[in-house]
Amino acid sequence: MTSAQHLLADEVSVSYGHQVVLDGVTLRIGRGETVGLRGPSGCGKSTLVRVLALLHRPDRGRVSIDGTPVDAVRYAVPVALRTRVAALFQSPRAAADPRLSLTDLIAEPLRATRTPESAVRERVAELADLVGLTADLRSRRPHAVSDGQLQRACLARALVHRPDYLLCDEATAMLDASTQAHVAAVIRDYQRTQRAGVLVITHDQTLLDRWTDRIVDLTGAARAHA
Numbered sequence: 163m164t165s166a167q168h169l170l171a172d173e174v175s176v177s178y179g180h181q182v183v184l185d186g187v188t189l190r191i192g193r194g195e196t197v198g199l200r201g202p203s204g205c206g207k208s209t210l211v212r213v214l215a216l217l218h219r220p221d222r223g224r225v226s227i228d229g230t231p232v233d234a235v236r237y238a239v240p241v242a243l244r245t246r247v248a249a250l251f252q253s254p255r256a257a258a259d260p261r262l263s264l265t266d267l268i269a270e271p272l273r274a275t276r277t278p279e280s281a282v283r284e285r286v287a288e289l290a291d292l293v294g295l296t297a298d299l300r301s302r303r304p305h306a307v308s309d310g311q312l313q314r315a316c317l318a319r320a321l322v323h324r325p326d327y328l329l330c331d332e333a334t335a336m337l338d339a340s341t342q343a344h345v346a347a348v349i350r351d352y353q354r355t356q357r358a359g360v361l362v363i364t365h366d367q368t369l370l371d372r373w374t375d376r377i378v379d380l381t382g383a384a385r386a387h388a
């Protein structure tokens with residue numbers, strides 16, 4: 163019997179106070195596919211990413227990873243499941259701890275899972291090379307690097323546990339054209355070599371068409387029960 167190989171948000175509903183943002187939304191991201199998610203500003207795309215990234219517990223419905231339901235969020239999720247999904251957000255400044263050097267920022271998820279320090283150093287060096295961070299940049303803290311350099315570090319951090327699913331929420335929106343192209347190329351290569359499932363949110367329709375295998379419109383999905 164073959165088990166399901168997808169990250170699934172199943173009939174997920176989320177409200178903030180009285181505002182219903184997601185109403186019974188189902189979204190499936192298969193291993194090896196790149197899915198685009200679009201919809202007007204405020205329709206709940208980032209909320210759905212936070213639910214899929216196990217950062218926000220839905221009011222109803224649930225997330226499952228390769229058929230295993232996950233009923234907890236954040237550090238309450240067992241490490242073996244939590245490390246299978248990673249997310250990259252629009253603003254690296256909001257995501258990055260300003261006290262850490264870029265090296266420590268990338269290393270932190272490995273140290274949190276008690277990875278031996280020699281393996282941490284090896285993996286961080288490998289990823290920093292992959293995303294194009296020089297040794298000088300790696301030793302700096304976020305305030306001393308550009309947004310593009312910081313987003314490269316956040317991408318390295320997102321890949322550090324070799325997640326099966328990578329969620330990219332406007333991850334290239336703040337970047338100049340060449341950094342955007344490089345970050346997108348690293349993600350595409352990772353998707354191919356790891357056979358990862360990737361979710362891409364962007365308001366850039368050209369990028370969406372070029373990058374994704376299929377596109378889901380959240381406006382339709384969110385209104386399914388309206």
Ligand SMILES: Nc1ncnc2c1ncn2[C@@H]1O[C@H](COP(=O)(O)OP(=O)(O)OP(=O)(O)O)[C@@H](O)[C@H]1O
Pocket residue numbers: 178183201202203204205206207208209210
């Ligand atoms: N933590 C929160 N508390 C209260 N309301 C929130 C919260 N997060 C999001 N919202 C509201 O929920 C709605 C959906 O927000 P969300 O960020 O998920 O949409 P989005 O489709 O990603 O928007 P955009 O394309 O502008 O990034 C918005 O009206 C937003 O103001």
